[in-house]
Amino acid sequence: MSIGVNVPRKDGQSKVNGQAAYVDDLSFDGMLYGVTLRSQIPHGKIRAIQFDPKFDWSSVVVVDHSDIPGQNIVTLIQRDQPFLAAQLIRHVNEPILLIAATSRKKAMEARTRIEIIVDELPSVTNLEKAATGVRLYGEDNLFKEIHIEKGDLPRGFAEADYIVERTYKTGLQEQMYIEPQGVIAVPGKDRISIYGSLQCPHYVVKALLPLLSFSHPDQVQVIQMVTGGGFGGKEEYPNLLAGHAALLAMKSECPVKMVYDRAEDILATTKRHPSIIRHKTGLKSDGTLTALAIEIDFDGGAYATLSEVVLSRGCIHAAGPYRCENIDIVGRAWATNNPPNGAFRGFGAPQTCFALERQIDLVAKTLGIDPLEVRRRNAMEPGDSTATGQVLTESVATHKCLEQAVKASDYIRKRSEYSKLLPKARIRRGIGLSLFFHGSGFTGDGENRIRGRAGLQVTPDGFIEILTSSTDIGQGTETIFAQMVAEELGIPVDLCRNAGVDTNRVPDSGPTVASRTCMIVGDLVRSAAAQLREDLIKWLAELENCNAEQITLVGGCFLLSGQRVASFQDLAKRACSEGGPASASKTYVQPEGLEWDEKTYQGQAYPVFSWGCDVAEVEIDLDTYEISVTRFTAAQDVGKAIHPVMVMGQIEGGSLQAIGYATMEEVLQKNGWIENHRMTNCLIPTALDAPAFETHIIEEPFSGGPFGAKGVGELPTDGGAPAVAAAIDHATGQRFDEIPVTPEKIELALNP
């Protein structure tokens, strides 16, 4: 039995003893170090580039846009972002030139000897002015507009006893993975190898082919090094960085390493989209929601990157896990002259979830009932349908999560007790909750477009190698895949290992994003194992001259009518050397009946949802306005916890990111410049800022997931912020509709 067991992590030992090799640990003979010269204005034209004549330019390699052999376009969704700005600068810290030298110091010295002469253009760096300001993108500065309609909104409002309206705002959030972005490009004859800290190796392949004017995917080899976290930040940005290193490597004909320091990483790479979200809600006096009108604006920054899909997920999650027949959601991702925003764990949902949950609290307040009651009355059940008209048929755990978290946290008693304390105490206490969901896998028919593949290979020593391009970025992919294969074959986890991620060797399983790895790729791995088992049994039946039905695989041994004939490992070895079945592979097949209309946003948005309820407790010191999140109870449904300890790790880690989002994480941006680009001032919570966590894993299995499992990666970042904000409301008697809620904002609210 391997599923649901806390086996040792595959990557644990080497990370603890320091043997794990990150990209900066790797070097090659003759390797150069690359740096980037970036723009210093949010919008403008490059008039001239001046190289200091006193500098010995033969000692370094310089690349500009004219050195690009193929297309100067980062291939992703839209084709608007250049690898290197040619004439137009669209944001601060946009790459213009690349420089490589024998040391990083020398490359940086050369960089100081170059001057970019620019003509500045008017810029828009404020989301609220995105529509009215300068023309930046298309006709209307919109990267994407989405409209989701359900039922009859005017009728919903007509039926309402009350209508409540409110605007919510969320800020820019930095992923702050522990290892900054980094790659090494090693040039070859008509090919290039990229070693990098990244989430999506095949994205890099797709981005580099047109850049380098290569035609065959094998010409770009991408190898993932041990990666110190990503949280979405290494989803698409490595395309750009790998392109830069590749350009320097091709021109210099030397391996080139580019590793950002923390400041450059914070200044230049993508972050969570800031948002402004307007809610108008109709409700009956018994608490029933009759209408939900939601308008969402995201600041996409200067280039489209992943904004449209982030917006898409944000919109689909905007009406939350609540029953409502009349819904209207409008979402817009705007172009501005801020550095581009992109993927961050939760992918648009944390913003819209924050707004909705705060609105639900407002509904409760309007009716004079507890926020818990509104959620109890409206939480979805099987048979209900989401905003896109998706009817929920199985694996719905809203009420289970809600009741479990409420009971475990003693919410009801504390809510009334803290309310009584309110007027007197200097240390104010509050408790708040949130209810939320997160779709597992790609949106709509996305998985069908990716058609992910996974494979297994038997090695000559009788081990099973797992071949996928799913990257372990700290979340434990390697371990759970091995568990799934071991379970399916009935063999020890130690017999299963990962082949590593090298695009020349492993199939494209799709990107490591969208809470899809465990559920989608995991199921491919599991079914490949089932295939291998079947093939080995058939082969053994031929060898033994018997019927395949007489053979079973139990406890690592093949039994023929109950008698042991071979150990798994022995037969695997034999299969490998004697041309038996030594490999298996699977490609994603879309389940029957999945319907999704990308134009109308109607249909099955996700194969299934994961559900959660968070209860946060806070203490606020009215002398210093310090907020301390003292206790955090999470009940989250993941279908089946393949590795419970790692699931708890995901829940606690994601919750802490959400707590930081709610209370202290604030990237300060002024005129397109990020002002706090160091860990000392771009704050994230430390261990001492973390609450006591109480985590309850709920298991409401999904028939389409491996062993019932659904996604857990992003779910935990959705609910924390609104729960904390609700607790702060409760503690202070004020309403906070904008995050982060800093001590400074509490002071202002309490002393108007």
Next chain:
Amino acid sequence: MTTEVEFCAPKNLAEALEFLALNRDKKTWILAGGTDIMPAINSRQISPLAVLDIWGLRELRILEQHQRHLTLGPLTTFSEMMQDPRIGQTVPLLREAAQSVGAVQIQNRGTLGGNIANASPAGDVLPVLAVHNAVLELRSAKGSRNVEFNAFYSGYKQSVLKPDELIYRIHVPIQWPQQIPYWRKLGTRQAQAISKVAIAAIAEVRGGILQDIRIGLGAVAPTVVRAKKTEDTLRGRRLDNRLIQAAGEIIQSDICPIDDIRSTARFRRRTTTNILRRFLSDLKLAHRGM
């Protein structure tokens, strides 16, 4: 083309002072624990031409307990301040302030001398030295001189330390049994945090009267400051609610905080008042009937 940095790891103090004397015109930086200097070099805020590494100098790593004062070498680390019972018993505020610095790694490496010489208004041990009326002994190849800690800073990140001098000793008058210490750091988070406001104070109450009070404030002015006007208002007065209320207002004229990346002037003003009042109220409560 790339600049060479002259690096000196002297064997003894005399060598160190000689190096300073010879390199006084250059951009020379003394390196103690390096917890301020290394990030500054890394982020290119400073680019030293010469570095004097004093970490290995035994002469600067001493601790002497005298009748009325404690003498500390500048290399005393925050961890030592937290752990050494001689410090904990005689200048408990130093222990408390050290405890609130950074986290373990910084506490093991960061030094008292470095905190002083770095001259940040947010240096956490500085309000403590201010209320204790510490004296700094500065030394150069030419000799020693003593400077009152409260006269050491001449402006934001500026001090009277000359390029050929180093901080040689820190003399801290010890706290008497009747004195009550108070420390409160308001940081940006619970660890690895720079102060938005820091307050150190010692007070003496007899018969309900504040016989003496000294208040040192960090991060609310260009340098660490003593709240002189507040102290004058409080000294010799009966500690009652009216006085506490008034002190909270007067302290506003002792400070001139700014808006910066970590907080706002408004927030710093209000919390300074709140923390002071909290301290005085607690003090009053503890001395009820005395």
